[in-house]
Amino acid sequence: MVGFEIRYLIVAPISLVLLVQFIALQWLDKRVPRWSFAPLILVFAVQDVAFNLTLATWIFWQRPRELLLTTRLKGMGADPRAARFALVLNYFDEGHV
Numbered sequence: 001m002v003g004f005e006i007r008y009l010i011v012a013p014i015s016l017v018l019l020v021q022f023i024a025l026q027w028l029d030k031r032v033p034r035w036s037f038a039p040l041i042l043v044f045a046v047q048d049v050a051f052n053l054t055l056a057t058w059i060f061w062q063r064p065r066e067l068l069l070t071t072r073l074k075g076m077g078a079d080p081r082a083a084r085f086a087l088v089l090n091y092f093d094e095g096h097v
Helices: 002-031 034-053 055-060 069-076 080-092
Strands: none
Touching: 002 034, 002 055, 002 080, 034 055, 034 069, 055 069, 055 080, 069 080
């Protein structure tokens, strides 16, 4: 578990950038029509896939079977490593993971 903690801290700045983008998209989704920020959703989706296939693979030390990080976290179930990410995502979008 110590290895996970170290990898998690190394990747934290990149995770924070994605989290801020996620929060902004959730805010927009509640206030404006989705089509008006569709390009931002596409950019975020590409970043999410890239994060999941590279850095999340390194953090969790397992190959992904899913493209999106949320799907991966749901598949990991009660794993405490996934619970850390799920807790934060669910805080900003209840029931997200």
